[in-house]
Amino acid sequence: MEYPSKLIEEAVNQISRLPGIGKKTALRLVLHLIKENEQNTYALTEALNNLRSKIKFCKSCFNISDTEVCTICASHRRERSIVCVVEDTKDVMAIENTAQYTGLYHVLGGVISPINGIGPGDLKIEHLISRLNHNQSEIKEVILALSPTMEGDTTAFYINKRIKDLPLKVSVIARGVPVGGDLEYADEITLGRSILGRTLFN
Amino acid sequence: MEYPSKLIEEAVNQISRLPGIGKKTALRLVLHLIKENEQNTYALTEALNNLRSKIKFCKSCFNISDTEVCTICASHRRERSIVCVVEDTKDVMAIENTAQYTGLYHVLGGVISPINGIGPGDLKIEHLISRLNHNQSEIKEVILALSPTMEGDTTAFYINKRIKDLPLKVSVIARGVPVGGDLEYADEITLGRSILGRTLFN
Known part of the structure; x- marks a missing residue:
């Protein structure tokens, strides 16, 4: 895609490297940041810089x-x-x-x-x-x-x-059918293990 | 949710202010950034800072x-x-x-x-x-x-x-049924307008 500005392109590239965020979402976020008060962007980047430099x-x-x-x-x-x-x-x-x-x-x-x-x-x-x-x-x-x-x-x-x-x-930790899950939808490996790993009823 | 660190909490709060990103996604992104090389985080924040300060x-x-x-x-x-x-x-x-x-x-x-x-x-x-x-x-x-x-x-x-x-x-710009769309699924207003706004065939 052709971006109107190198700054936008660079920001989109950086954001879209994050997991689960593609170019389209990244562009939406970038355009949102541009529309917002610029202090908000600086607060975001400061939080991320602090995160990375101060985390223990x-x-x-x-x-x-x-x-x-x-x-x-x-x-x-x-x-x-x-x-x-x-x-x-x-x-x-x-x-x-x-x-x-x-x-x-x-x-x-x-x-x-x-x-x-x-x-x-x-x-x-x-x-x-x-x-x-x-x-x-x-x-x-x-x-x-x-x-x-x-x-x-x-x-x-x-x-x-x-x-x-x-x-x-x-x-x-115990493996078995999840609480609230329907037995017929449990996969056979989970169900098999839950039978093998049965516990006494009280 | 209880976060193990104030830095994480602050970063999650800042990221989750973005449109379409909730606390869970924000936490996933934050943990991803922590796992990655820290230069990547700095490249991201620099791109965003440049975006906001230099955009014309x-x-x-x-x-x-x-x-x-x-x-x-x-x-x-x-x-x-x-x-x-x-x-x-x-x-x-x-x-x-x-x-x-x-x-x-x-x-x-x-x-x-x-x-x-x-x-x-x-x-x-x-x-x-x-x-x-x-x-x-x-x-x-x-x-x-x-x-x-x-x-x-x-x-x-x-x-x-x-x-x-x-x-x-x-x-x-013309309003009408989208190319590739099925006529029976077009809403009545769009379909109505596309009839009123009909153009000559060739």
Whole structure:
């Protein structure tokens, strides 16, 4: 497409690199920014610059944090004997939203995915192992809360292999039919697993 | 939603102010930016800052431009006797893409919309009138290419009233069934107009 201005073209190119945003949406956003008060654009770009230059990762769990140690790791209300291993911050937020978990986290920053060139060395797996080693008296259980995909399963399998000799319980989150879902629409693998992994009725 | 960091929260709030982007999409974009090389974020914010601080509007047609006079107005290949009045830059781009128009443009910067508090004074209508007055010998026709909505029609009606005493032809773009559209799915107003506005076959 022919743009009326190089500035527009550059802005559209930059915005459309973001996931899920194409050239048309990018152009719509750019034209919106031009129509708006220019202070709004500067507020947006400042927030993004701050985000990138000031963001920290908790030195214990590697979750995003404003401080050296994140609020969850620093909290005295959290159970320090359980560590939930997740892929990224979004998963921490999702689990926190359930209000069902009071332990700590460990954010891997991704999952093993050879197709995307991500190996165990690119993730915080060594940090997890040294964390578990250094806190053997404190940590009693590791929950592997990774996505039920091939990559997630591979990562869980790899972590389990590395930590199975440590004196702690390793668990994975339950797989089964989603609450509110209709049984007849569940895929056969999920349904099969939910039968194999059945629990006692009370 | 509870965010792990104030920086994330601020960035999410700023991004989700953009049209068509909610908090969830904004969070996804923010987490994407954090994962990426930080130079990418800086390139994005610089493009947006440049966009806002350096953008110019053509002093003749008010289209977005990198220069005082836009490339269309400055081109010697364009017919200078026709001026096409449009709502905004997107419309210029859309008409340019058809490759059916070789005249000049006049970008109003919006349409009259009392519900949004936009009156004739907020648009470049006075500039259009003075442009037509100053170039009476050159401009022979004005095409009103506004959206076929209530606001567009009101604006076209208002402009026509203001310029009908000038010695020029005023036309509007044809309304009718879209090419490739099925007749039975056309709404009755469009179909009715396409019958009233029928043209001779060859």
